[in-house]
Amino acid sequence: MGILIAVIYIVFISLGLPDSLLGSGWPAMHHAFGVPSSYAGYVSMTISFMTIISALLSPKIIKKFQTKWIVIISILLTILGLMGFSISTQYWMLLIFAIPYGLGAGAIDASINHYVANNYSGSIMNFLHCFYGVGAMISPMIMGLALKLAGWNEGYRWTAYIQVGILLVCILSLPLWNKNTNAAPEEITESTGIREAMKIPGVIPTLIAFFAYCSGEATCFLWTSSYFAGVKQGLSPKLIASFGSLIFVGLMLGRLISGFVSNKLGDKLLIRIGIVVEVMGIGLVTLPIEHYIVAAIGFVVIGTGMGPIYPAIQHMAPENFGKKHSAAVIGLQMASAYVGSTFMPMIFGNLQQYIGIGIMPLYLLFFALMNIGFLEYAYKAIANKKAILNKDYAYQD
Numbered sequence: 011m012g013i014l015i016a017v018i019y020i021v022f023i024s025l026g027l028p029d030s031l032l033g034s035g036w037p038a039m040h041h042a043f044g045v046p047s048s049y050a051g052y053v054s055m056t057i058s059f060m061t062i063i064s065a066l067l068s069p070k071i072i073k074k075f076q077t078k079w080i081v082i083i084s085i086l087l088t089i090l091g092l093m094g095f096s097i098s099t100q101y102w103m104l105l106i107f108a109i110p111y112g113l114g115a116g117a118i119d120a121s122i123n124h125y126v127a128n129n130y131s132g133s134i135m136n137f138l139h140c141f142y143g144v145g146a147m148i149s150p151m152i153m154g155l156a157l158k159l160a161g162w163n164e165g166y167r168w169t170a171y172i173q174v175g176i177l178l179v180c181i182l183s184l185p186l187w188n189k190n191t192n193a194a195p196e197e198i199t200e201s202t203g204i205r206e207a208m209k210i211p212g213v214i215p216t217l218i219a220f221f222a223y224c225s226g227e228a229t230c231f232l233w234t235s236s237y238f239a240g241v242k243q244g245l246s247p248k249l250i251a252s253f254g255s256l257i258f259v260g261l262m263l264g265r266l267i268s269g270f271v272s273n274k275l276g277d278k279l280l281i282r283i284g285i286v287v288e289v290m291g292i293g294l295v296t297l298p299i300e301h302y303i304v305a306a307i308g309f310v311v312i313g314t315g316m317g318p319i320y321p322a323i324q325h326m327a328p329e330n331f332g333k334k335h336s337a338a339v340i341g342l343q344m345a346s347a348y349v350g351s352t353f354m355p356m357i358f359g360n361l362q363q364y365i366g367i368g369i370m371p372l373y374l375l376f377f378a379l380m381n382i383g384f385l386e387y388a389y390k391a392i393a394n395k396k397a398i399l400n401k402d403y404a405y406q407d
Contacts (some may be wrong), residue, residue, distance in 0.1 A: 013036070013183070014183070014186045015038040016386060017180065017183040018125075018126065019137065019141040019175070020176055020180075021081055021118060021122060021180065022118075022122065022139065022141040022178055023141050023142070023148075024085055024118070024172075024173055025118050025119060025122075025142055025145060025146065026141070026143060026145025026147075026148075028091070028092060028111065028169060028173075028336075029145075029146045030146045030149045030153075030254050031149045031150075031153055032053060032057075033150075033233065033234060033236075033254045034154065034229075034235050034251045034252070035153045035156075035230070036114060036148035036235070037155070037235055037247065038161075038247060041186030042161075043104075044101075046363070047236060047363075048362075049360060050232055050236075051232070051356030051357075051360070052105065052356065052360075052371055053104050053108055053226070054356065055112050055352045055353065055355075055356050055392045056108035056109070056354050057115070057204045058107065058112060058348045058351040059112065059348075059352050060109050060111070060113045060116065061113070061115050061119070061344070061351070062116070063103055063116070064115075065344035065345040066118065066204065066341060066342075067206065067339045067341075068116075068117065068121060068124070068340075069203065069338045071117065072120070077124075078187035079091045080118070080121040081122070081180055082180055083117070083178070084117040084320040085114065085173060085180065086116060086177065086255050087113050087114030088110070088114035088118075091107050091110040091111025091112075092170035093167065094107025095163075096164070096167035097109050097163070098163075102154060114231065116348065120271055120340060120344050123324045123340055124341075127324055127325050127327055127340065128333055131387075132273055132276075132322065133270070134269075135272075135321040135322075136322075137266070137271040137390075139321040140261075140265035140266045141318055142266060143258050144194065146255075146261070146262075147259050150251060150254035153251055153254070154251040156380065158248050165336050175400045192282065202360035206338070207339050207342060210339070211312070211329050211333060211391040211392060212331070212391040212392040212395065213388075214382040216343065216384070216388045217342055217343060217386035219323070219382075219385040219388060220343045220347045220350075221346045221347060222326070222378075222380035222381040222384065223320065223323070223347070223348055223350070223377070224346075224347035224352035225353075225355075226354075226373075226374045227320070228350060229355050229374065230313070231355075233358060233362070233367070234257055234369060235250050235254040235353065236362075237253075237367050238305070240252045240304075240362075240366070240368070241305070242300075242302040243361075253302075256309040256310050257310075258313065260308050260309065260313015261317045262313075262317070263313070264284065264313060264317015266317075267317070268322075269319070272318065272322070277322035278322075280319075281323070281382075282321075283315075284316060284319050285314045285315060287311060287375065288311075288316055288378050290311055290313070290315070292310030292374050293308070295308035295312070295370075295371045296308075303379070320347075321383070323342060323343065324343065327339045327343065328381070330392050358370070
């Protein structure tokens with residue numbers, strides 16, 4: 011079982027690896043393709059749109075296929091997308107190869123989150139997403155090295171090679187998954203559909219909260235490097251590219267800390283603490299200090315605050331809505347998350363062209379407040395439902 015958890019962690023490293031390449035490489039890429047900086051939003055939107063499709067299909071896919079096969083096929087799709095990016099010579103080619111890129115990421119995310127939420131503790135879930143941060147933190151470094159030694163294309167190619175190695179690990183681990191196939195199969199085969207899940211009290215505000223969270227997170231993924239390029243003067247392209255890893259360093263740190271304390275504090279308190287820390291980080295970024303170091307620390311703090319939010323919301327799904335509904339709810343949560351990832355970075359890209367990229371902290375603050383507001387509303391709806399059910403049981407007794 012311990013070896014299987016290690017393999018699942020490695021799978022989430024593979025999930026994180028591609029996510030920060032576009033943001034860290036785009037300052038160089040858009041010049042190479044001769045397109046405006048805002049065009050990164052369309053590539054990001056295409057990737058995210060494909061993840062929405064795979065997330066919405068995930069309840070049916072999870073019913074029909076075992077998690078291990080979903081993981082294998084998804085990594086293959088991701089490798090195809092990465093290699094496609096590496097050979098792209100025209101902007102439109104990025105949009106084509108973004109299709110397998112996004113489909114692979116969405117399928118891994120939905121299947122592994124469902125598997126872990128139903129079979130492991132909140133601590134394991136936080137450590138899982140911490141390893142996502144490891145992958146997402148490594149890739150800007152890969153891109154920065156590629157920009158220095160070769161070109162942005164090599165950043166994607168080198169990352170694809172790493173994914174091939176992870177794929178081989180997953181193939182070798184297939185017998186381990188066979189030993190763990192007794193994880194509540196009845197609940198998987200009898201799980202409900204998306205329409206029924208949407209009717210459960212608390213689901214819709216949770217989806218809106220998840221949308222808000224991933225809107226802010228994805229904006230940081232894509233635009234942090236560009237923020238420093240636009241606001242701070244005299245920075246080298248390699249240094250600017252490396253800033254793409256700041257949010258991922260914070261995410262990894264936040265999830266690492268949460269992994270040790272989540273079982274004691276619980277998911278709700280972790281989320282509340284996380285949003286307070288996120289707002290403090292936004293405050294640091296807004297300080298009018300010319301040197302980049304304070305803003306850099308601010309983005310790390312933002313990431314640290316964001317860290318426990320995603321895994322905590324996913325982990326709460328079986329408890330809040332029942333294991334029978336968890337596959338559908340987690341699929342919906344991921345679809346709503348990727349709607350935010352799809353449109354909000356693109357909208358920010360257009361806003362910053364007209365207003366200036368300096369508005370990024372205010373943009374992040376708006377979504378942080380939206381996130382906590384709808385989550386608190388969801389908690390009340392869920393509590394009211396449970397209170398009504400308890401009264402009904404007491405009346406029947």
